[in-house]
Amino acid sequence: MTAVTKKSRGRTRTLQDKDGWKLFWMAIPFILYIFIFHYLPLWGWSFAFVSYRPGRSLTNSPFVGWENFTTLFVQPVMRNRLMEVLRNTLGMQLIGYLFTPLPMFFAVFLNEMKSTRFRKITQTVTTLPNFISWVIIYALAYGMLAVDTGFINNMLKDMGLIENGISFLTSSDHVWLKMALLSLWKSLGWNAIVYLAAVAGIDHEVLEAAEVDGAGRMRRIWNIVLPQLIPTYFVLLVMGIGNFLNTGMEQQQLFSNAMTKPFIETLDLYVYNMGIGSGLISYSTAVGMMKSVIAVILFASANWASKKVRGTSMF
Amino acid sequence: MEVNKAANIRPHKKRMSREDKIFHTINYTVFFLLGLICIYPFYYLVINTISRNDYVDLGLVMYAPIGVHFQNYINIFKLSNVMNSVFISVLRTVLGTFIPLVFTTILGYLFTKEHMKGRKFLYRFTIITMYFSAGMIPVYMNIRMLGLLNNFWVYIIPGLIKVYNVVLVKTFIESLPAALEESAQIDGANYFHRFVHIVFPLSTPILATIALFNAVGAWNSYLDTLLYITDSRLYTMQFQLYEYLNQAAALAKSLNNLTDLSMLDAATKVSTTAVRNTMTVITIVPIICVYPFIQRYYVQGVMIGAVKG
Numbered sequence: 001m002t003a004v005t006k007k008s009r010g011r012t013r014t015l016q017d018k019d020g021w022k023l024f025w026m027a028i029p030f031i032l033y034i035f036i037f038h039y040l041p042l043w044g045w046s047f048a049f050v051s052y053r054p055g056r057s058l059t060n061s062p063f064v065g066w067e068n069f070t071t072l073f074v075q076p077v078m079r080n081r082l083m084e085v086l087r088n089t090l091g092m093q094l095i096g097y098l099f100t101p102l103p104m105f106f107a108v109f110l111n112e113m114k115s116t117r118f119r120k121i122t123q124t125v126t127t128l129p130n131f132i133s134w135v136i137i138y139a140l141a142y143g144m145l146a147v148d149t150g151f152i153n154n155m156l157k158d159m160g161l162i163e164n165g166i167s168f169l170t171s172s173d174h175v176w177l178k179m180a181l182l183s184l185w186k187s188l189g190w191n192a193i194v195y196l197a198a199v200a201g202i203d204h205e206v207l208e209a210a211e212v213d214g215a216g217r218m219r220r221i222w223n224i225v226l227p228q229l230i231p232t233y234f235v236l237l238v239m240g241i242g243n244f245l246n247t248g249m250e251q252q253q254l255f256s257n258a259m260t261k262p263f264i265e266t267l268d269l270y271v272y273n274m275g276i277g278s279g280l281i282s283y284s285t286a287v288g289m290m291k292s293v294i295a296v297i298l299f300a301s302a303n304w305a306s307k308k309v310r311g312t313s314m315f
Numbered sequence: 316m317e318v319n320k321a322a323n324i325r326p327h328k329k330r331m332s333r334e335d336k337i338f339h340t341i342n343y344t345v346f347f348l349l350g351l352i353c354i355y356p357f358y359y360l361v362i363n364t365i366s367r368n369d370y371v372d373l374g375l376v377m378y379a380p381i382g383v384h385f386q387n388y389i390n391i392f393k394l395s396n397v398m399n400s401v402f403i404s405v406l407r408t409v410l411g412t413f414i415p416l417v418f419t420t421i422l423g424y425l426f427t428k429e430h431m432k433g434r435k436f437l438y439r440f441t442i443i444t445m446y447f448s449a450g451m452i453p454v455y456m457n458i459r460m461l462g463l464l465n466n467f468w469v470y471i472i473p474g475l476i477k478v479y480n481v482v483l484v485k486t487f488i489e490s491l492p493a494a495l496e497e498s499a500q501i502d503g504a505n506y507f508h509r510f511v512h513i514v515f516p517l518s519t520p521i522l523a524t525i526a527l528f529n530a531v532g533a534w535n536s537y538l539d540t541l542l543y544i545t546d547s548r549l550y551t552m553q554f555q556l557y558e559y560l561n562q563a564a565a566l567a568k569s570l571n572n573l574t575d576l577s578m579l580d581a582a583t584k585v586s587t588t589a590v591r592n593t594m595t596v597i598t599i600v601p602i603i604c605v606y607p608f609i610q611r612y613y614v615q616g617v618m619i620g621a622v623k624g
Contacts, residue, residue: 016430023431026506030422030476031437037457037473038444044453106349109342118343124610125350128357131602131609133535135553139560139595140356143363149374149588151359185352193613217338242446250538254557268451275452276542288450299446 048286054279061282068286082287085270088176088263089247095180100237103188104229107195108221123196126189137186138254145169169255175263179251198232199225238306242299245291267291357599364388364592367582371589386583387593394570397594399548400555404534407470407551408601411533416526418475420518423484424510445478451542458543469543470536470551480525487521488514524612527605534601552598559591566590 048068050061072078106126113119129137144151147165156162168178202225210220249268256264265273267287275284331339363371367382375381391397425431426438448454463469495517499509515522540554550558559566566587 017432020430020432023425023428023506024433024437027422027425027431027437030418030425031440033418033476034441034444034478036461038449041449041453041457044449044456047452047456110346112338112342113346114339118346122346122350126353127610127613128603128606129353131531131535131606132599133537133553135537135557135560136595136599139556139591140360142560143360143592144356149372151355151377154374154377188349189353216334253541271451272542276455281452281456285450285452288452292447292450296447 044285045289047281048289050282052282054281064282068282069290072283072286078283081270084262085265085267089245089266091176091263092179092247092266093244095176096183097237099180099184100240101233102184103191104195104226104233106188106192107199108225108229110192111196111199111225112217112221123189123192127193128189129186130190132186134250134254137182137251141169141182141255167259170257170259172259172263175260179255179264182251182255194232194236195229198229202228234309235306238302238309241302241305242295244298245294360592360595364589364596368584368586368589369581371592372586382582384583387585387589388597390585391590391593391597394590396547396550396555397552400550400552401597403467403549404552407467407536408530408533410471411474412526412530414471415475415477415480415529416522419477419480419525420484420515420522421510422476423481424488424514426481426485427488441478441481455542464543465546465549466543467549470533470539473539474529474533477529483521483525484518487518491517520612523608527609527612530605531602531609552594556591556594556598559587559594563587 046058047061049063049065050058051064051068052058052061072082110119110122113122132140142150145153145168147153147167147170150165150168152168153162153165157165206224207220210224215223245267247266247268249266249272252264252266252269253272256269271284271288271291274280274287359377362378362380363376364387365383365385366376366380367384368387370376370381422441426434426441428434431437449457458464458469458473463472491514495513496509499513504512535553536551537553537557540549540551541557544550544554570585570587570590
């Protein structure tokens with residue numbers, strides 16, 4: 001396409017135009033699909049502005065304006081629950097953020113290992129939980145932590161450390177921390193992969209030079225290895241900001257029970273419980289809508305921050 | 316380059332200093348424990364499925380199996396719910412791996428054609444959906460409107476095109492040498508032929524990565540059943556397992572169907588714990604089977620994912 005003479009340029013242009021339209025029409029069915037499954041649901045936001053009852057149609061539901069939104073914040077019972085849910089979401093996410101440097105340290109110290117074999121086995125074993133569903137993790141956690149027959153309780157009893165079983169999963173203590181630890185168990189090895197790749201890319205000559213100059217192991221890690229990983233860490237952190245309110249609901253829904261519920265119900269689970277569970281479509285749509293809007297704002301801010309930090313936009 | 320010289324002069328074998336020894340001891344111990352924490356729950360579960368069921372119920376099986384038997388694995392497949400859920404899970408995983416792969420690849424390929432009319436707009440239109448969602452309830456209402464509630468196809472159709480994967484495929488195809496496709500174009504091959512004979516075969520590394528992640532995602536998927544399915548004939552293994560874990564009544568009902576079988580022996584008598592554990596194990600097995608393949612590709616997946624779309 002590069003060497004086109006003046007004469008044939010016009011003809012090529014029209015041919016390319018024709019081909020361009022052909023490609024356009026080929027893409028249209030896919031775009032239509034995207035429209036139906038990603039844009040069309042937006043009409044559902046109108047449920048937030050009517051008083052909808054299951055069985056009634058949207059058009060037959062009386063229009064109430066912003067009333068659903070104000071009720072969420074004004075009506076005492078609703079407000080208390082919303083505040084509780086927001087508190088849980090923020091609490092869990094903040095504990096999650098405290099754990100974010102761990103994969104980086106995992107990678108650094110794994111890389112210090114001399115035995116390649118041990119390193120590979122460790123990586124294989126610690127990455128496996130990432131590919132296991134939360135339902136199975138729930139089953140595994142139940143096996144390990146159940147009050148009466150759980151492995152941990154039995155072991156502690158055998159060692160004579162406790163008299164009665166500790167109820168790890170059915171108690172309202174430290175729910176956020178327990179959930180964060182379960183998430184960590186699932187994702188630590190997996191999240192370390194990107195750092196392991198970064199560690200492998202560090203120039204060995206620099207490390208050796210430092211060693212010759214008398215820098216000890218910790219000094220090398222602290223002054224050479226970590227500074228090279230920090231940019232990756234911040235990029236991942238910034239990219240995660242947009243998902244701040246998206247805790248997901250799978251883990252929370254599975255580990256939810258009468259005892260844990262006041263601390264485990266996050267925004268996503270709240271929307272599910274209220275919308276699908278109790279059939280309060282209008283209110284739950286209103287909550288979801290606020291969440292979506294905040295997510296877009298957070299993404300935009302993250303993008304702005306990324307521009308400042310990296311000089312390029314993410315999206 | 317003084318650095319280099321210095322490094323070369325350094326004797327090759329250096330004796331470990333005391334500090335090194337301490338460091339390595341701690342380091343290996345910590346990673347050994349981490350590995351143990353990751354793998355022990357799986358091991359514990361397996362030894363509990365092959366041990367005497369009466370001992371398991373008393374919590375006696377902790378470190379090694381006692382009275383090994385495999386009756387639980389025979390019994391579990393006698394539960395009609397389980398067989399049905401195995402069928403649904405396998406079907407949705409197979410279809411949910413390959414159909415989306417085809418659609419995703421075609422769209423990714425089309426987006427690499429820079430002279431496509433309106434390409435910029437269409438691409439933005441697609442990409443932007445990664446950053447907003449109408450939310451769970453509007454999506455639910457949409458699925459309901461499309462008649463996909465309690466419909467097997469709800470497992471497949473909403474996941475036909477994953478935008479993130481479209482970006483991966485597009486980025487990958489763009490990295491291929493353009494000359495290959497151009498030479499075929501000059502030979503008169505149309506888009507279909509070029510896609511099938513040149514682009515598709517060359518893209519196998521990225522396609523394998525996406526296929527594996529599709530497969531694991533489809534197998535592990537649980538929320539779509541929770542949200543869209545109430546008909547128990549459409550339950551996946553994940554959801555059936557959840558029911559068994561949570562609904563003691565449902566499980567007891569299933570077990571009633573087994574009373575005609577002679578299971579008076581306490582060691583192999585079917586119990587709710589045995590069914591739960593065994594069901595968990597058979598739900599994990601397929602993941603363990605594809606895990607070696609995943610391992611070969613996931614680093615690639617992570618690294619490509621880090622590339623800006």
